[in-house]
Amino acid sequence: MPFRIKIIQDISLLYELSLSVGSSLDPRVNCQNFLNTITRRKSLNFSSIWLNKIPEKEVDGYELFEVCPNFRKSNICLSNHHFILKQLEKNPYFNISHHDPNFKELVQEKKVTSGSYAIFKLGNIGFLKLFANNRENGFSDIEMAQLKQVVDKLNISLDGCFAHIQLKEETQQRLEAQQAIKESEEKYRGALENMELGLLEVNPDGHIIRANNAICQMLGYQADELVGKQERSLYRIPEDSENVLTNWTYANTPGRHHSYELQFNHKNGAPVWVLMSRAPVINPHGQNTGSFGIYFDITARKTLEQELSDAKMVAERARLAERQFITHMSHEIRTPINAVIGMTHLLSTTKLDETQKDYLNSLDFSAKSLLGIIDNILDLSKIDAGVIEFEQQPFDLDYFQKNLVRSFKFKSEEKNLLLYGESDPDIDHIVVGDPIRLNQILTNLLANALKFTENGEVSLHVKLLSKSAGKYLIQFRVHDTGIGIPEDKLDTIFEYFKQADPQISRKFGGTGLGLTIVKQLVEMQGGTIHIESEEGKGSDFIFELSFGDSGIPVESRHEHAGLEYQTADNRIAGSHVMIVEDNLLNQKLLCKTLEGWDCTYAVAHNSAEAINLSKQQQFDIILMDIHMPDQDGFETTGIIRNDTQNINKTTPIIALTAAAMADEKRKALEAGMNSFLTKPISPNSLLDHLCQYIKPSENAKKAPQFCKPLDFTSNEPDLSYLKKISNGDPEFILGILNDFKKEADQAVAELERYAQEGDLEKTFALLHKLQPNFAMLGLNTLCENSKTLQKILMQDDNSLEILQVCINKMAINLQRASRLVSDKIDLCQ
Amino acid sequence: MYLEKSTIESILETIDTLQVKQNEVVLILLSELDLPDMDLLIQQLNDKKVAFFGGVFPGLIIGNQMFSTGCILKKFKAIVMPFCLSGIGQVQVSDFPDYKTPEEFRNGTALVLLDGLAPNIYAFLGKLNELLGGECGFIGGGAGFMSLQPQKCVFCEEGFKQNAAVVCIIEKKVNLGIRHGWEHFAGPMVATQVEDNTIKQLNWRNAIDVYNEIVSVDCGTTLNQDNFGKIAQGYPFGILRENEDDIVRDPIALNGDGSIECIGEVPPNTVLHVLKGRPAALLEATKQAMRDCGSSESQPINASETLIVDCITRALFLENQFIEEMNIIRNSLQISSPDQEPYGVLSLGEISSYGDGMLELFNKTIVVGTFN
Incomplete structure (x- = not known):
């Protein structure tokens, strides 16, 4: 072949090969074009390209990427340490004929036994492999050098392809991301435009830069009218602007948002209430670029709220008026009834013939019935008004039960009925609850039971259902063998003014309010009540209530049963009492009652007199009427309490009023009064208060109910023991009594001192020493109280304050016992 | 059979x-x-x-x-x-x-x-x-x-x-x-523009112009669409391969734009010879x-x-x-x-x-x- 032709052919080969690459950005097409061309031009049996990176595929080592002529290939791979790659580390190209012992290392694509391979490195990405069986001496050096030039071009082209693919993928990802953002923006834009919530976007200066349809409709503007406006200029109340700005400055950090209720001005001037929630827009550099506000039109809700508020105010006024009416009614009705009952009581102490006594009994019965009805109506009013309050005070349930049952003894004996009560010994602690309301409930039920029972028995059963976590769940059962209740009436028996049969009202009387009150009182304390009854056989009214556990054990229960309220005799005798009362009948009633208890008194007819008297005389207690014509009892009390020079500044003051409302009681305590008595005043209640507040320490009123056994329980000395052991020797007895009197007076002083010092050990020792003396003189109650106090002193869980009160009371009792002994000494002498 | x-x-x-x-x-x-x-x-x-x-x-x-x-x-x-x-x-x-x-x-x-x-x-x-x-x-x-x-x-x-x-x-x-036994008569030349079976350009010139310059001198006749098939069958193209016979492409028709239709495809930019038998x-x-x-x-x-x-x-x-x-x-x-x-x-x-x-x-x- 002429040299010129050879050169042209060589150049044309390089030309053709050069043009076969780079015509496509697809590496596979690029490789196919190159392999097709070189295989055809060089008359090769086959050629192949192996790569260590293939688009969209993980390659471990080098994988056959393209081969020509093509054949079905799958995952033909070479490791990174293959012979070919090791060779290529030394030389960028080499050729091997079948004479070379390494020839077989190159046989991969097809099983060949003779021919020559030429291998060219493709940069860092792979290699090119050529095979021809028509070259006896393999590929020539010139041929290899020529091809190397073109293979380098192929390498560059493939690098470009891969770079393009990477760029394309990145571009695609970016486009997809942009598309996703665009779609997201479209979605939210659509949602924001179509939602019912208004939206305003403002720049950092507060100028509106975007407004959606909903806010435009809400405020009556077009979007272009709102854009550019100061958002704050739309506020109806200028001060809102300051509040929003203050909060906004605080909340103007990423992740913070704030919401407000404020008023906007509609374009037509009408107010538009909105609930606004606002969040800052923070750019990627952390800069505040404005904020988004979402606005919910709450005008309708606000209007409704205002209407409700107005209605509530009207209702409150009506309720207040109702309560005032009840208060006044209570006062106006109770005051004359109080006088009627009181005068009846006084009249009964005068000399009367039998007819007069009958009339007086009827009068007393009618007055008390009327008072009962009024009390019921007032209770119901209080329940309905939700103003009823329940006390939480400790009391001995067994003692309570026995007293209650005893109070019905007379009535049961009148009807020749068996009446008894049963307590549960498992209730071994003083319970905490409202004994007054419990009394009201059980009195109602027992009174009913006695009313509707002609034969048989009436009983009260107190049973512990469970005890846990400082709580007693107690069942009360009032049982009778009376007329019973028809089954179809059981559901309605607790309704207002309902009795099982209209004839019952005619036959037995009653308003039909009692059971309603009972049920309300039980349920308001979280209890339940039901009836088990059989017509003609009797009824069981059963209710359950929860009480607190004071943790204080009940002692000497059987002894307490005998401690009925008795006359005050020497316990308050000699006390000086101020009566502040404008009602003359009530004055007389109080005066006569106090006289009966050997108390002295002074009467003030109005507030001014009361204040004057309080400055002149030292009183042990003041009984203060609330409703007086000039200054009421609250104000009068305030003046006495606030006058530092007043000698009665700290004297106990007990409010007296016909108003039975709870807020009256609260007001009395707030005014500085110590307690509260509701007219008509029962002598027992009055006595109870006088005993409690006359001469006690400041802590007396805080003393728990369990100390009651230590109060007012002094019994007359019983000298039978002394007479027995001395065979009635008066000198011996007198000597013992004088010794006791001396010892008791000394002990009183010591107890007062120990109480002040909080010396419990010496108190215990002293009581222990005195105890045999109490027994010797038949001062049994004092003896038991001493034992109880000793036990209390040994317990760890009583506060010193309470113990000091108990010791003081013990001292008072001992002092009274001393006076009683002194009386005996006088008799003996 | x-x-x-x-x-x-x-x-x-x-x-x-x-x-x-x-x-x-x-x-x-x-x-x-x-x-x-x-x-x-x-x-x-x-x-x-x-x-x-x-x-x-x-x-x-x-x-x-x-x-x-x-x-x-x-x-x-x-x-x-x-x-x-x-x-x-x-x-x-x-x-x-x-x-x-x-x-x-x-x-x-x-x-x-x-x-x-x-x-x-x-x-x-x-x-x-x-x-x-x-x-x-x-x-x-x-x-x-x-x-x-x-x-x-x-x-x-x-x-x-x-x-x-x-x-x-x-x-x-x-x-x-x-x-095939066909021998190089003229060339080499480059098929600078081809489309499947059609050679549009040779050496960046109209294909028929280049082809005519070679063939008409030898056969004494200028090729046109009428005589192309008969004359061209004696002057096929050969696609060059080293150490092997060229792959022959038979020109069978002359298109109006001067492009030459062959039986079988001609790779682009390949080196061709005009062959003579x-x-x-x-x-x-x-x-x-x-x-x-x-x-x-x-x-x-x-x-x-x-x-x-x-x-x-x-x-x-x-x-x-x-x-x-x-x-x-x-x-x-x-x-x-x-x-x-x-x-x-x-x-x-x-x-x-x-x-x-x-x-x-x-x-x-x-x-x-x-x-x-």
């Missing part, structure tokens, strides 16, 4: 005599003249439940004779039964039936008959090679008509098809001889082809069958000497029975591969396949 008349009856009767078994297939090579009703023939062949495939060609070869009528029927044992691929240019590997692995074709030969005037034959052959690998031999040719008008020309049980290929792998190993050189090439098949002066080939795919334009060029070419082949064979007589077709393009190299469509080439 050659039938002078391609009647349906004669074909069916002959097939009956062949006693075709279930794993056998009948190759039917029809000459373009006196074609039977092809649809009816296919229907009746299907009715017989006989596997078959075939094509229509400008001429048939039996022994040293060329026939423009009649048909040749041959029975083979098949490894893969005939399958048809329509739309040659669009065929993908996934369109091929999922047959066996290429290793199982190692002892077989793929007989490939396709529409010789279909575009993108090169790509199709690449896909076929990918499917069947280099494991089996390939021999076949472009079917069609002398008019060079595209029309239905290949068939199988699916019907008579245009722009399609039928392929069958028979259980016979082939030895191939592929030669000498009958003696062509005949010498035939001898070389037979030597490639294994013959020698002293040892003719003892083949059970010999299939010839000879280009129609080569035959036309050789004119009366075509019989000498056939005699060269025949004389290289040991023929002891009529079945050993060589047979074949005059084709529009010849298909084969050099050994286990690329599968190619040749022009003006003789392909001889001897089966053991």
Whole structure:
């Protein structure tokens, strides 16, 4: 072949090969074009390209990427340490004929036994492999050098392809991301435009830069009218602007948002209430670029709220008026009834013939019935008004039960009925609850039971259902063998003014309010009540209530049963009492009652007199009427309490009023009064208060109910023991009594001192020493109280304050016992 | 077996005599003249439940004779039964039936008959090679008509098809001889702009201008659209390959824009020569082809069958000497029975591969396949 032709052919080969690459950005097409061309031009049996990176595929080592002529290939791979790659580390190209012992290392694509391979490195990405069986001496050096030039071009082209693919993928990802953002923006834009919530976007200066349809409709503007406006200029109340700005400055950090209720001005001037929630827009550099506000039109809700508020105010006024009416009614009705009952009581102490006594009994019965009805109506009013309050005070349930049952003894004996009560010994602690309301409930039920029972028995059963976590769940059962209740009436028996049969009202009387009150009182304390009854056989009214556990054990229960309220005799005798009362009948009633208890008194007819008297005389207690014509009892009390020079500044003051409302009681305590008595005043209640507040320490009123056994329980000395052991020797007895009197007076002083010092050990020792003396003189109650106090002193869980009160009371009792002994000494002498 | 008349009856009767078994297939090579009703023939062949495939060609070869009528029927044992691929240019590997692995074709030969005037034959052959690998031999040719008008020309049980290929792998190993004998007359030149089978530019100039400058001087006539086919068949293009014969591309028509239409694709930017034929050189090439098949002066080939795919334009060029070419082949064979007589077709393009190299469509080439 002429040299010129050879050169042209060589150049044309390089030309053709050069043009076969780079015509496509697809590496596979690029490789196919190159392999097709070189295989055809060089008359090769086959050629192949192996790569260590293939688009969209993980390659471990080098994988056959393209081969020509093509054949079905799958995952033909070479490791990174293959012979070919090791060779290529030394030389960028080499050729091997079948004479070379390494020839077989190159046989991969097809099983060949003779021919020559030429291998060219493709940069860092792979290699090119050529095979021809028509070259006896393999590929020539010139041929290899020529091809190397073109293979380098192929390498560059493939690098470009891969770079393009990477760029394309990145571009695609970016486009997809942009598309996703665009779609997201479209979605939210659509949602924001179509939602019912208004939206305003403002720049950092507060100028509106975007407004959606909903806010435009809400405020009556077009979007272009709102854009550019100061958002704050739309506020109806200028001060809102300051509040929003203050909060906004605080909340103007990423992740913070704030919401407000404020008023906007509609374009037509009408107010538009909105609930606004606002969040800052923070750019990627952390800069505040404005904020988004979402606005919910709450005008309708606000209007409704205002209407409700107005209605509530009207209702409150009506309720207040109702309560005032009840208060006044209570006062106006109770005051004359109080006088009627009181005068009846006084009249009964005068000399009367039998007819007069009958009339007086009827009068007393009618007055008390009327008072009962009024009390019921007032209770119901209080329940309905939700103003009823329940006390939480400790009391001995067994003692309570026995007293209650005893109070019905007379009535049961009148009807020749068996009446008894049963307590549960498992209730071994003083319970905490409202004994007054419990009394009201059980009195109602027992009174009913006695009313509707002609034969048989009436009983009260107190049973512990469970005890846990400082709580007693107690069942009360009032049982009778009376007329019973028809089954179809059981559901309605607790309704207002309902009795099982209209004839019952005619036959037995009653308003039909009692059971309603009972049920309300039980349920308001979280209890339940039901009836088990059989017509003609009797009824069981059963209710359950929860009480607190004071943790204080009940002692000497059987002894307490005998401690009925008795006359005050020497316990308050000699006390000086101020009566502040404008009602003359009530004055007389109080005066006569106090006289009966050997108390002295002074009467003030109005507030001014009361204040004057309080400055002149030292009183042990003041009984203060609330409703007086000039200054009421609250104000009068305030003046006495606030006058530092007043000698009665700290004297106990007990409010007296016909108003039975709870807020009256609260007001009395707030005014500085110590307690509260509701007219008509029962002598027992009055006595109870006088005993409690006359001469006690400041802590007396805080003393728990369990100390009651230590109060007012002094019994007359019983000298039978002394007479027995001395065979009635008066000198011996007198000597013992004088010794006791001396010892008791000394002990009183010591107890007062120990109480002040909080010396419990010496108190215990002293009581222990005195105890045999109490027994010797038949001062049994004092003896038991001493034992109880000793036990209390040994317990760890009583506060010193309470113990000091108990010791003081013990001292008072001992002092009274001393006076009683002194009386005996006088008799003996 | 050659039938002078391609009647349906004669074909069916002959097939009956062949006693075709279930794993056998009948190759039917029809000459373009006196074609039977092809649809009816296919229907009746299907009715017989006989596997078959075939094509229509400008001429048939039996022994040293060329026939423009009649048909040749041959029975083979098949490894893969005939399958048809329509739309040659669009065929993908996934369109091929999922047959066996290429290793199982190692002892077989793929007989490939396709529409010789279909575009993108090169790509199709690449896909076929990918499917069947280099494991089996390939021999076949472009079917069609002398008019060079595209029309239905290949068939199988699916019907008579245009722009399609039928392929069958028979259980016979082939030895191939592929030669043309055309010599460089002018060049080299670069096909600077081509589109599939059409050369638009040579050396960056209008193709016909460059071609005319070479050919008109030699033949004394300027080429135009009227005389192009007749003159150009003596001046084909050769696609350069090192150490091997050029691949010949037959220029068959001159387009109005000066571009030249060929049988088979011309790779872009490839180096071409204008070739010129000498009958003696062509005949010498035939001898070389037979030597490639294994013959020698002293040892003719003892083949059970010999299939010839000879280009129609080569035959036309050789004119009366075509019989000498056939005699060269025949004389290289040991023929002891009529079945050993060589047979074949005059084709529009010849298909084969050099050994286990690329599968190619040749022009003006003789392909001889001897089966053991």
